Amino acid sequence: MGRLFGTDGVRGVANADLTAELALGLSVAAAHVLAEAGTFEGHRPVAVVGRDPRASGEFLEAAVVAGLASAGVDVLRVGVLPTPAVAYLTGVLGADLGVMLSASHNAMPDNGVKFFARGGHKLADELEDRIEAVYDEHRTGAPWDRPTGSGVGRVRSYDEGFDQYVAHLIAVLPNRLDGLKVVLDEAHGAAARVSPEAFARAGAEIITIGTAPNGLNINDGCGSTHLDLLKAAVVEHGADLGVAHDGDADRCLAVDHTGAEVDGDQILAVLALAMRERSALRSDTVVATVMSNLGFKLAMEREGVSLIQTAVGDRYVLEEMKEHGYALGGEQSGHVIILDHATTGDGTLTGLMLAARITQTGRTLQDLASVMERLPQVLVNVPDVDRSRVNSSAxxxxxxxxxxxxxxxTGRVLLRPSGTEPLVRVMVEAADIDHARSVAGRLADAVKSALG
Incomplete structure (x- = not known):
């Protein structure tokens, strides 16, 4: 069996790759690894379980809850909430672990299981490996140690989580959003209620799209992977900005008042300068990945902000931040981590902070984002190749x-195997878009030749 965990939990087509049996077994294994780490006399382990609105989330949630309770873990079901909300509640409620059912920006047929350790933190590789090992041991025949009687876990709904999370978002804002008009695209996803509520409570005038999830329409032509609807709505309503989330709302992309996209690199640049101004950018350093646009690196150098780059994946950004105490990090895709207020990427928090900067300065988002110039960047996905040999092919x-x-x-090249799909990504940056396309095309051909 290949490794189950990818770059962000266990993900696949629901009821095909990701079955109820797998979800149940992984949950029992996670209970044995994560809950037992904090076991002491008189302690009953607790888990927080949430999901996005995908139809498959209903039966997968049932499987996860059953697995946890059968392992002696008390379960708090928080319902449909964003991934960062589940992480936050896992921490603030002192739970032993958290579980989020979501495939993030993926299309509706997919789903995923994400685990959080105590404190609401994503799992290190070694913890994922231990969960896999325990799961595989019992899958191949070793019996589970099952509690009985009063030892089984109890399950209850925890509806207070919605208000707790929204109140937290409002409490950490540096200023209110009065007078700001914002269009929100919630991707028919997990933030369909949370984000509009938070922006409205913060004082913004809001227009919403993508806020009618039916279990089947998540990320369907909307949200952070499809910005056309948001761009049109911002221009139509004369809004100051637009904010788009993905299905589980752990990322945020934006649109300025002209309808132009503002990506994760630009958002990081704006927030880095805002945080430095209020002495919240520890060590005057921001953490990003090797996929960040070269223009972001040049802008930070010019502004006197140090940039540390990690492997692709917000978990690696977070590990670097936690190890050295940095306050801000993220990815071009819109995963932005503000570590003083969140343990993972939080799209709603990011959007609120971006809006607060506009209100505080009186400047447009277009003006704020102009601190960096995006160099032309071409990304080509090369499918049906042996991604395991990317780093070994002469x-x-x-x-x-x-x-x-x-x-x-004046440019750079990056080749990397996808962590979630059977393909290799070729990224090329250059001062001229045609030059970038030419180089990327030749490299894609080279990948097919070498790894096909």
Whole structure:
């Protein structure tokens, strides 16, 4: 059996790759690994369980809850809430673990299981490996140690979680949003109630789209992966900005008043300068991944902000931040982590902080985002190749060296295997878009030749 955990939990087509049996077994294994770590006399382990609105989330939630309760864990079902809300509630309620059922920005047929450790933190690789090992041991025949009688877990709904999370978001805002008109695209996802409520309580005038989830329409032509509806709505309503989330609302992209996209790199740049101004950007440092636009790096250098880059994945950004005490990090895709107020990427919090900066400065988002110039960036996905040999192919290494020589100091190349799909991603940046496309096309051909 290959490794179950990818870059963000266990994910696949619901009821095909990700079955009820798998969800139940993983939950029991997670209970044994995560709950037993804090076991002491008289302690009953507790788990917080939430989901996004996908239809498959209903039966997968039932499986997860059954697995946890059968392992002796008391379960608080918080219902449909964003991933960062489940992480926050896991921490604030002192739970032993949290579970979120979501496939984030993926299409509706997919779903996923994400675990959080005590405090609401994503799992380190070694914890995921331990959960997999326990799961596999029992899948192949070893019996579970099952409690009986009063030892089984109890299950109850925890409806207070919605208000607790919204109140937390409002409490950490540096200023109110009175006078600001905002269009929110909630992707028919987990933040369909939370985000409009938070922005309205903060004083903004809001227009909403993507706030009618029916279990089947999540991320369907809307949200952070499909910005056209948001761009049109911002222009139509004369809004100051638009904010888009993905299905589980752990990421945020924005649109300025002209309808132009503001990506995660630009949002990080705006928030970095805002946090430095109020002495909240510890060590004057921001953490991003190697996928960040070269323009972001150049802008931070010019502004005197140090940039540390990690492997792709918000978990690696978070690990770097936690290890060295940095306050801000994120990805171009819109995963932004503000570690003083969240343990994971939080799209609603990010959108609120961005809006607060506009209100506080009186400047447009277009003006604020102009602190960095995005260099043309071309991303090509090459499917049906052996992604495991990306770093070992001599033929591919030679092609990369030649591309880097051609680009010189005005661009860069990045090849990486996808963590969730059977493909290799080729990214090329250059001062000229046509040049970037040309180099990316040749590298994609090289990947097919070397790894096909």
């Amino acid at each position: 033929e591919l290494a030679a092609a990369v060296v030649e591309a880097e020589r051609e680009l010189g100091t």
